[in-house]
Amino acid sequence: MARKFLDKSIDFGIGLFNNSKEKIEKFVSEMVDKGELASGDAKKVIDELVNQVEKEKDGFKNFVKENIKESIDMSEYVKKDEIKNIIKDELKNMFPDK
Template identity: 35%
Template sequence: MRSLLEKGLALGIGLAVKSKEQIETFVDELVTKGEIKKEESNELVNELIQKGQQAQSQLDEMIRERMKIILNEVNLATKAEVEQLEKRIRDLEQKQE
């Protein structure tokens, strides 16, 4: 069963983001081909879903980190900085009145 799991994961990150239904279809095909037993199919589905969720979380984190680097490099204002400037503008407008 381990080698089958590795085969499934070897399909790449694409499998990691597939829906539960697609994973179930993939596992059903393995059962039909006799590569795994029906009793093992639920465990494999759950394991693939869990691995997919972990891979998706890792991908999300990598994207967030990369976006932080990119935004820092282009020197854009953060949301907090924009809010601070808006507050200063409001304060100055109130003083001017």
């Protein structure tokens, strides 16, 4: 359940960034229409802004992952590796000769 929430949160954030690309293109197009930006510079400006958004998207993904990892580490949930080690230790105690 937590995994689905994480996936949906990341997808939502990425969707916001993808929507930003469309808004950037619209904004730059409006600037060209108003004569505030030369049409020859439009692609360069769009590329620069989209690259900045991509960097922000990567930063957002890392931020979410780090915070979720910290939250899980602080919680009392038992991780899969911890369960495996507990079972392994218990089996060694039950069958010390093997």
